[in-house]
Amino acid sequence: MDISRRTLMSALPAAATLVAGSGPPAAPAAGRRRDGPVGPGGRDRLLANADALFAGDTASNARAEVAAKLTAIDTAARRRLAALDGAGPGELFMGTPLGTSEANLNASFQYLWEIALATRVADGGPASDLRGNTAVRRRVLDGLSWLHEHHYGDQERGYYGNWFTWEIGISSHVSRTLALLREEVAAYRPELTGLYIASMDAYLRNGKDGDADLDSRFHTGANLADITTNRMLQGAVTGDARRVAKAVADQETVYATIDPYRLRHGVTDGFYADGSFIQHASVAYTGSYGTALLGRVTQTLKLLDGTGLADGDVLAGVLREWVTRGFAPLIFEGWMMEVVRGRAVSRTAGGYAAVTAVAESVADLSAYVPREQAAALRAYVKHLAETSRVPPDPGGFVSPVSVARYAGILADPAVPAADLNPPARSLAFNAMDKTVHRRPGFAFALARSSDRISKYEYMNGENLMPWFQGDGAHYLYLSGEDQSEAFGVDYFTAVSPYRLAGVTAPAEERGTVPELYGNLWYDNPERGFTASSESQNTYVYFPRGTNTFSGGATLGAFGAAGLVQGDDAAYAARRAGLLPDDFVAYRNARATKSWFLLDDEVVVLSAGVGDDAGRAVTTTVDTRIADPGAAVSVTGRLRDGARWAGTGTAPLAWLRYADAGRGTSVGYVFLAGPPPTVERETVARSRRVVRLSNPDTVVTKRVFALSVTGAAGAPAASMAWALVPGASERRLAAYARGPLSVVANDTGLQAVRHTGLGLLAANAFTPGPHRAAWLHLDGPASVLARRTRAGAVEIAVCDPTMRRERVSVTLRGRARAAVAADEGVDVVRVPGGTRIEVTTRRAHGRSFTATLR
Numbered sequence: 001m002d003i004s005r006r007t008l009m010s011a012l013p014a015a016a017t018l019v020a021g022s023g024p025p026a027a028p029a030a031g032r033r034r035d036g037p038v039g040p041g042g043r044d045r046l047l048a049n050a051d052a053l054f055a056g057d058t059a060s061n062a063r064a065e066v067a068a069k070l071t072a073i074d075t076a077a078r079r080r081l082a083a084l085d086g087a088g089p090g091e092l093f094m095g096t097p098l099g100t101s102e103a104n105l106n107a108s109f110q111y112l113w114e115i116a117l118a119t120r121v122a123d124g125g126p127a128s129d130l131r132g133n134t135a136v137r138r139r140v141l142d143g144l145s146w147l148h149e150h151h152y153g154d155q156e157r158g159y160y161g162n163w164f165t166w167e168i169g170i171s172s173h174v175s176r177t178l179a180l181l182r183e184e185v186a187a188y189r190p191e192l193t194g195l196y197i198a199s200m201d202a203y204l205r206n207g208k209d210g211d212a213d214l215d216s217r218f219h220t221g222a223n224l225a226d227i228t229t230n231r232m233l234q235g236a237v238t239g240d241a242r243r244v245a246k247a248v249a250d251q252e253t254v255y256a257t258i259d260p261y262r263l264r265h266g267v268t269d270g271f272y273a274d275g276s277f278i279q280h281a282s283v284a285y286t287g288s289y290g291t292a293l294l295g296r297v298t299q300t301l302k303l304l305d306g307t308g309l310a311d312g313d314v315l316a317g318v319l320r321e322w323v324t325r326g327f328a329p330l331i332f333e334g335w336m337m338e339v340v341r342g343r344a345v346s347r348t349a350g351g352y353a354a355v356t357a358v359a360e361s362v363a364d365l366s367a368y369v370p371r372e373q374a375a376a377l378r379a380y381v382k383h384l385a386e387t388s389r390v391p392p393d394p395g396g397f398v399s400p401v402s403v404a405r406y407a408g409i410l411a412d413p414a415v416p417a418a419d420l421n422p423p424a425r426s427l428a429f430n431a432m433d434k435t436v437h438r439r440p441g442f443a444f445a446l447a448r449s450s451d452r453i454s455k456y457e458y459m460n461g462e463n464l465m466p467w468f469q470g471d472g473a474h475y476l477y478l479s480g481e482d483q484s485e486a487f488g489v490d491y492f493t494a495v496s497p498y499r500l501a502g503v504t505a506p507a508e509e510r511g512t513v514p515e516l517y518g519n520l521w522y523d524n525p526e527r528g529f530t531a532s533s534e535s536q537n538t539y540v541y542f543p544r545g546t547n548t549f550s551g552g553a554t555l556g557a558f559g560a561a562g563l564v565q566g567d568d569a570a571y572a573a574r575r576a577g578l579l580p581d582d583f584v585a586y587r588n589a590r591a592t593k594s595w596f597l598l599d600d601e602v603v604v605l606s607a608g609v610g611d612d613a614g615r616a617v618t619t620t621v622d623t624r625i626a627d628p629g630a631a632v633s634v635t636g637r638l639r640d641g642a643r644w645a646g647t648g649t650a651p652l653a654w655l656r657y658a659d660a661g662r663g664t665s666v667g668y669v670f671l672a673g674p675p676p677t678v679e680r681e682t683v684a685r686s687r688r689v690v691r692l693s694n695p696d697t698v699v700t701k702r703v704f705a706l707s708v709t710g711a712a713g714a715p716a717a718s719m720a721w722a723l724v725p726g727a728s729e730r731r732l733a734a735y736a737r738g739p740l741s742v743v744a745n746d747t748g749l750q751a752v753r754h755t756g757l758g759l760l761a762a763n764a765f766t767p768g769p770h771r772a773a774w775l776h777l778d779g780p781a782s783v784l785a786r787r788t789r790a791g792a793v794e795i796a797v798c799d800p801t802m803r804r805e806r807v808s809v810t811l812r813g814r815a816r817a818a819v820a821a822d823e824g825v826d827v828v829r830v831p832g833g834t835r836i837e838v839t840t841r842r843a844h845g846r847s848f849t850a851t852l853r
Contacts, residue, residue: 042307056400061124065407070125077118080111102161109173175230221269222293275325276431284432287341298361316368328420332443334388335483343463346691350488352390359392379418426559430845437597442725450550454542461692465497474502494701504591507616539570551800555784559597562763594750608747610716621706631660654732667727673719758787776810799840816852
């Protein structure tokens, strides 16, 4: 369901009355759905909803499963109060000095919010002398007053460090505190609300006239949702209907599906028709900023419930589409895939923690959608809990009401555990240059990049060595495994950044940003490089590639993907003389790659692998990590049939990596190319090598790497292999008799055939005619064609360059007619076969399918 802005505008009233009523109505009980406006009680209803959202209600807090959450709130507040008591000069809280650190200032506001929240927890849970404590609430307000007077109110001295802190972080804590303590503010420090709202408006320096600016590159996606949610609370506290209505209307723009050919306000951040999510204009970010956006918009749905300010059915429908098309495909047994986590891959909180926010949102969303959809969402919540090695921790939920709702779902025997994904699925997230392939027992995630999408994200000392993460790096997740032991921060800590699975990299030592410049960014204001400048984004934080071919087609549960590896934007700009002399940029190796995603295997073809600068180049087939004492075995056979085991370089026919302790294995079948090299070494590194603020914890892992290396100055090489998850030795040996064969493998055309599936798949990379068995392609394209047992041919076609008007594919042989075809597909008979003409203009990499007889 693509949500257009027009649809949303008709569903979200442009204005609503927010007037104080005789008193706040009771908050809705957990799981209860409310529809329709409440007229003049809208302000009170929004604030009551906020109370329930953050502090719970009597029904939720009475549940035994919520007690731990409430105890944690209480404990955190007492810890903050002790720090408040022990503060020294220049501090509001002990150990958090103020005056030069915006992070410490933000933390101080956060600590006040945590204290305030404990005083507002609704009845029903464990007893606490903080609940309703007027003296403690007034200490919070005194703290707000002191911070404003000494460190926040002077806008000339403020706004140092990260812009996010001033425009979003502090405002989030303050807005919530003012909302929850509104009665105490009115009685004790009535000037605080106006004082802070004026200052928060003044700090919206990337905004317009003290408000959000939809034309600002800072006010998009998750950031815009944060800003507008804060302003909804501010308007509710002051009874400012205009502020609330404007905030709702502004946030509504985030819900609309991005049309890359009809951008509004030039914004590319948001969800796309294929389920992709982008933030920072070009970063694939579903697993970090996307989860933040999902959580914030779910909170908006709950805040506006019953206020008459929004059509809850429409908003719930938007959220459901995000979950089913954008999030669920990227979650494997409770783990958020690395390909969409940006710099967050370097954090110690891994993929399991990233799913916690999704679990909370899905549990809440199940109370706002029609019955059949609600049943599927509740089943998915239980699926996340039961399949994850580290189930979502409701202690990390924002709302006690959400904890209660989640607990109710898990305890309900009538709710089965069921994935939102079918067992077999292949997805091309071409709008964000990512590919996901799912089968019972495994999931394969591929990170691509292009001149549209960033190769990686580095920022603030996070993800220090990201250089090849968008150059075909893959992650093969195996069922039943603890993914935090296979991937996550320890994978990036132990594995060389030049040897990530799937990557082709030159022999070259690169420097991190802090090593190169002695700072967390490249600082050169005279040339436009400041902490959050566009130049910094373009060339340091998240540079795009220079290649145009990145994408692929899907046909049912099968897929193809292709990538022509290119330099990043910084290197191209450096060569063109556009960057300062002291700016360091690195040249990439060359490779043309295809991935063909089948039932039992992922087939990988690489051609033109080499380096124009004459450096040695290594292509890594796979890299896996295990604990040093793990029962890992590596066995194989040579092409002459002899058994092989150990490490080194050998002409292998196949290889099997097995971890007996985990009960997992991966097979590798070598279809063509130079002999691969097997390496196994024990690596010990601190987690700080990938993120400066990580704890200085040394990680020790046994690293298995399977690769092919071309010597310096060697001619370009081609190679082909298949990844076979869960394969036995007997099954790997059987590949010598088929069913896989390489049809073509050069820089113009790569194609494979699988006789068992009746499938022929091809990627054509260059202009002109290409022949792959009975498929003839004209110019760049990705094609999958399958002959069914009934005698039909199913075909899928896409334009991975996103630049072609039409793509033409000819099926040689007897003439066929279309029995089904997508709009935009024309089927015509030609001498010697059937031509399929596909109008790919403005399709943004989408696959077009047809069935012919």
